[in-house]
Amino acid sequence: MAQGRDEPHAEVAILMGLYHGEAFLPQQLDSLLAQDHGAWSLTASDDSETPESAALVRAFARDHPERSVALRRGPRRGFVRNFLTLLERAPRDAPYLAFADQDDRWFADKLSRAVAALSRVPATEPALYMAATEICDADLRVLGRSAPFARPPAFRNALVQSIGGANTMVMNRAAADLASDLAATVPDPASHDWWLYQVVSGCGGTVLFDPVPVMSYRQHGRNLVGANISAGARLDRLRRLLGGEFAALNARSLAAIAPVEARFTPDARAAAAAFRDARQGPWWRRLAALRRAGVYRQGRADTAALHVACLLGRL
Structure with missing residues (x-):
């Protein structure tokens, strides 16, 4: 896809939903530290009934005091509402917002590719970036990659199909403001990523799909949503x-x-x-x-x- 230029000092507020993620969370946190776009903060919302995931986030914050890391108690209403609540309460000053799952591993250029692409869109226009993924097993052995798409992202596609996982999504400030203003008012959609695709495209915003994989999408026995490549x-x-x-x-x-x-x-x-x-x-x-x-x-x-x-x- 056509790339703009990464804005190295533009903060990306990363919103991570947690639910008993202690098995794979350390690798995901390490992949955040490895980002070549260094300007990011992390807010995690923990829906777990046990303290292990929260303890890992607290330890991460202690070990990296230079980072802005916040931990919140989740709403305990399922993963969709957990992410929508994160969106509703997201920082209002960050130019970009990104969703993150607890069990993936981001490639080092994930954020920089997203920011570069979004920087080509006027700041006043809602814009949503999503990307392909490398599908892996629980040990990060590669199984394949997400399906390529021949037709452009648009509202008429969004009405009947979700084409980008929330774990790849990054949005600009205009899209974040639009979505966060609406997040508390909507009944729970089937998925938060599908809803965002519909909202941004339906409101006349720009939806960008990057065909280059930006992360290892881990498939394991506790995935709440999995890949569909076979x-x-x-x-x-x-x-x-x-x-x-x-x-x-x-x-x-x-x-x-x-x-x-x-x-x-x-x-x-x-x-x-x-x-x-x-x-x-x-x-x-x-x-x-x-x-x-x-x-x-x-x-x-x-x-x-x-x-x-x-x-x-x-x-």
């Missing part, structure tokens, strides 16, 4: 798309953006209204509404399955 995972995704699960996720997604739609562009509001119409009524009206909505997923087969789901009334 053939079996794709078949399972198709099964869920044509079953009832995708319809339930869409219902939650639409409920979560409803309080935000007044800020959407007219085009995004029209697309959202047409997509809602595609979920109800007789089949011919549903299909006509889906065409009006113009929504798409990144793969042709997935987009075709979207139309089949619409035809079957499972959208």
Whole structure:
């Protein structure tokens, strides 16, 4: 992707959700220290019932007094609300905000690539950066990489697909202000990364996808959300798309953006209204509404399955 120039003194406020993360947290914290963009702070929100993760963060803060490290008690309402609460209470003076999971390992240029890309967008325009990942097992052995995307990120894609993990996301101040103002008012979305993609694109902001992997995305037995790169995972995704699960996720997604739609562009509001119409009524009206909505997923087969789901009334 086209790169701007890294702003070495522009602070990135890193927001990390914790939940019994002691097994892998030290490696993730070490990868923050290894960033070639050195201007960052860390706020961690701990949803754990035991003290081990919090103790590691406190020790990290003691060992690195030159760093701004804050630890908060999480809301204990699930990982999505933990991250939305972090966003709601995020520092208001940092030019950039980044989400971080507790169990990944960032490459040294993760923040610098994000800041360089975001610096190309006018500061008054909401902008969201996300990137590809290197998929690894629990011991960081490489299994593959996240799927490439042929079509551009846009609201009509965001309505039906989340393409970037929150663990890769960095946003500029305008996007952070937009999202943090809304975070407390929305019902819990299916995922915070999907909601952010919808909100920033729906409000006319810029969404940037970096095809270069920026981190090791660790897959292990305690992942709350995992990668979907295998053939079996794709078949399972198709099964869920044509079953009832995708319809339930869409219902939650639409409920979560409803309080935000007044800020959407007219085009995004029209697309959202047409997509809602595609979920109800007789089949011919549903299909006509889906065409009006113009929504798409990144793969042709997935987009075709979207139309089949619409035809079957499972959208």
